[in-house]
Amino acid sequence: MFLLPSIILVYMNGFFCENMFIPNTVLGVRMGRPTTVASSGKRLLPSIVAISLVLPLLLAVTVRAADLSASSSTYLRYYERELAGGKKNTFAPLYEYLSADAANLGGAPVAFHFYGWGRVDLSDASGSGKESGDLGSAYLEYLHPRGNAQMKLGRFFLAEGVAVETLDGGFFKVTTPAGIGISGYGGAPVEHSILDNVSTGNSLYGGRVFFVRPGFVEMGVSYLKEKGPFQGKDRELYGGDLWLRVAGPVELTGQAAYNQSTQAMASQRYAVRVVPGSRFDISAGYEAYSYKDLFQTALHPAFLSPSVDNADKVQTIFGVLDWEVVSGLTLELAAKNIRHDKANPGNANRGEAGVRYAFNDRKDVFGLSAAAVTADRDENEYQEFRGFATWSPAKFHFSLDGLTQQYKKEINGKKNATQIVASAGYKVLSSLSVSGDLTYTQSPTFQQDYAGLLRATLELGMTPPGGKK
């Protein structure tokens, strides 16, 4: 179960080394900026991360066992791939996902959170090497008992105004008695470029000023700046966000981002939602974005010319409904109209309908759904049907999931794809579950593919009643 923490630690070491100590000159050619400039932000990071990792160890002696929790998920996958020339590769990657949380460090409202994964291949290399891994988060968090004031220090996932980032750095947020609040963050962005010879951003900082009146409104303006090689410019965004309870169960939400680097609106999303009770929920809205302004910071060639026409713009109208018709039986409907400025890819509509039935004290669910995409161009049209069920008698857990898609235009000589996933599991202990999945796939990619997965999940929940998912 814990075979791979060492791999994760190896990649934590890689995190320190790759991100902070390798001089910029070995990272290759950067676009639009000198290659030898090192940002001051990165110089700060070793100390920030070291503090966030060492401090919990120092305080650990005062942590009560009841405030510690850890989760380990181990996956052993098995699959084969036939390569050009008839050669067949066999893959058996073993993954370990480890997360740990320690609260009340030093008797204070301070917590430490950790999440990371590692992989070793037991057969042919499934990635760029036979080992891989990533440190997702490792940070200290302070939660003030009043006003949701908080601070974070280390590597963490951040969603705040225009920012949806993983960051090596710090974050704070505080709301005053008048309802006016402020948040700020700074550090080095944790990104991953798959463009050759292009590095990720160097430093990222920003903040949000907001006003909140409980149960009525929250509105904010935010700013983000990331220094980096993004088509010759930094990334600089201004954002606005709104949640407004208009009347009773009706609320309006909005978010918009203005790209200062391209001098244009990057994206907007506005929605009205009605939640009149605990069983009915409906929403409709409008969304728009411009390729050139939203994708300016892409480190993925699929979002850049020539893969896409950067002059294109998208406007979307959408609606979603969720209605628990009778206890346990829920109807879901969704529709979306997507309009492009450019004839290629052209406009499209997606409609879907589904039902879910929760039973066995809501531990199990049976569901059916159908979706159809109609489009100006045949290659963008398909239909999708899905059925799934879970069944959990005593300590066993079984599930079956089937998905099939029919494409209007042939892809690699085929017009359909099907995948079926069957799973069986057993709860060995209250904290330990084991399960196995068998997946069958037939698609334009696969003639007939069988893949297996063994899963072991350990939850060391030395926690008081309640807890986390």
Place this chain on the structure above:
Amino acid sequence: MTRRVPFAAVFGAVLIALLVGCSAVSQTPSVPPRHPEDLPVGRINCLECHKDVSTGALKPYASFRHSRVFIDAHGTYARQGQSLCAACHAPAFCQACHTRKEEVKPSTKMGNRPDRMAPHRGDYTITHRIDGRIDPGSCFRCHGNKNDANCRQCHR
């Protein structure tokens, strides 16, 4: 020297927040860091136990009903704060999808939980070509500058 300014500003603001924090912070109780009751399996409906407005999140509990509507729009709420989310979800929960260079898609890791919303079910190497053409903005949020390890096999 110029590059140090933003960092100095951020950490200066943190220092100020610390110094004046006790008097400047709203007296509204924070959301407790851990939900005090055991949570049922499956989609949560806060309204089964809670009424009206969360004193911590400052929005009605109805806004957080885990319906298809909320799941589709969860980012809108998360961008204004995650305190209420964090009472029930460990930080690692977000990173099952929001990661830097994930190799295993969520629906594979959760193959035994078909009841959960997980992106990219089926042979998504095919379907992503269509979804990517008609609405690439929905892909960009996660794949624009992170979470790309598998993309490199084809996109170079």
